[in-house]
Amino acid sequence: MFAGDVGARNHWEKRMRVVAVMNYKGGVGKTTLTANLGAVAASRGLRVLLIDLDPQTNLTFSFFSIDDWHDRLKDDRTIRQWYQGEMPGRELSLADLVVTPERVNRALENPVGQLDLISSHLGLIDIDLELAALLGGTTTLDGSKRRFLDLHGCLRQALADSHFSNAYDLMLIDCAPNFGLVTKTAIVASELILVPAKADYLSTLGLDYLVGNCAGLVKEFNDYVNHKGGGGGYTPIDPSFLGVVFTMVQIYSQQVTLAQHRYIEEVRESSRVPVLKSMIRNSPKHFGNAGESGVPAMLHNTGKDEVVKEFDQLADEVLGALASSTGAHQ
Numbered sequence: 001m002f003a004g005d006v007g008a009r010n011h012w013e014k015r016m017r018v019v020a021v022m023n024y025k026g027g028v029g030k031t032t033l034t035a036n037l038g039a040v041a042a043s044r045g046l047r048v049l050l051i052d053l054d055p056q057t058n059l060t061f062s063f064f065s066i067d068d069w070h071d072r073l074k075d076d077r078t079i080r081q082w083y084q085g086e087m088p089g090r091e092l093s094l095a096d097l098v099v100t101p102e103r104v105n106r107a108l109e110n111p112v113g114q115l116d117l118i119s120s121h122l123g124l125i126d127i128d129l130e131l132a133a134l135l136g137g138t139t140t141l142d143g144s145k146r147r148f149l150d151l152h153g154c155l156r157q158a159l160a161d162s163h164f165s166n167a168y169d170l171m172l173i174d175c176a177p178n179f180g181l182v183t184k185t186a187i188v189a190s191e192l193i194l195v196p197a198k199a200d201y202l203s204t205l206g207l208d209y210l211v212g213n214c215a216g217l218v219k220e221f222n223d224y225v226n227h228k229g230g231g232g233g234y235t236p237i238d239p240s241f242l243g244v245v246f247t248m249v250q251i252y253s254q255q256v257t258l259a260q261h262r263y264i265e266e267v268r269e270s271s272r273v274p275v276l277k278s279m280i281r282n283s284p285k286h287f288g289n290a291g292e293s294g295v296p297a298m299l300h301n302t303g304k305d306e307v308v309k310e311f312d313q314l315a316d317e318v319l320g321a322l323a324s325s326t327g328a329h330q
Ligand SMILES: Nc1ncnc2c1ncn2[C@@H]1O[C@H](COP(=O)(O)OP(=O)(O)O)[C@@H](O)[C@H]1O
Pocket: 025, 026, 027, 028, 029, 030, 031, 032, 033, 058, 247, 248, 249, 280, 281, 282, 283, 284, 285, 287, 288, 289, 290
């Protein structure tokens, strides 16, 4: 199988993969990875849906101008409207929020590919608190378990609609750097978790904590699902860590700097999360001004320079792993 082919659609059995991109730390390259990986996957012929779950809305602004977002999306086509209200999704269909950014789709090499987006909203930050308040709204034990499942499982339930599995091969969810309820809905909805991190102490400090929190959430959700009379309509979840992707890696004379190399090896040996072979180098020239053109750098740099080739390898590794993932519990 040659490079570039691994992510092609004919290698994917017909099942939608849902991947959460997360790290507790901001500024580690989550959004840059999500936008570029989504674009490269679409360019290889996959039908991709990106979901922006970060109130900072940077993923959305990687594809839409701020004016466009204000005029066309802000009032009634963002994920904020969906999470708002008595129970997410009861008043609004998630499918109605999907938009197709024009510039990136015009730039795709493979006409079968597609890149769609559900946009975020700065106001999503308040929704997290409102949702958390809903959790405590019932008095009976069965009622509170039911509500836990309905709230944490809302995105999972919405994505289970055949509209999504028919329309998409891959979903990438760009999570906020926290473990609030909105982020938890993404973990519950996901089959795999991808963790971008810089090769420094602060960016990887939270890795084991993140693993522990995810495991706790999975256990609580599954306990409620298995509880007699409590989990009707829900099945157990089993999201797994696809791995850490090191980003903004310092390269000098074609080599990772010694300090970062040592650091990466240390994480590889000691962390409970696997570390991917491929990484993304620090390149402000490519990744520095995300969003201005509406087309992620890895698509509009047609010259196939070193950085584009490196990213292609990362896409091979990630999409290859997704293609062979069995999704036992999905
Ligand atoms: N590989 C890279 N090389 C250089 N700059 C990068 C790289 N990846 C991301 N950046 C820049 O770093 C900043 C943070 O990246 P971003 O993807 O927004 O992080 P996060 O979503 O984790 O907060 C942005 O200004 C982005 O343009």
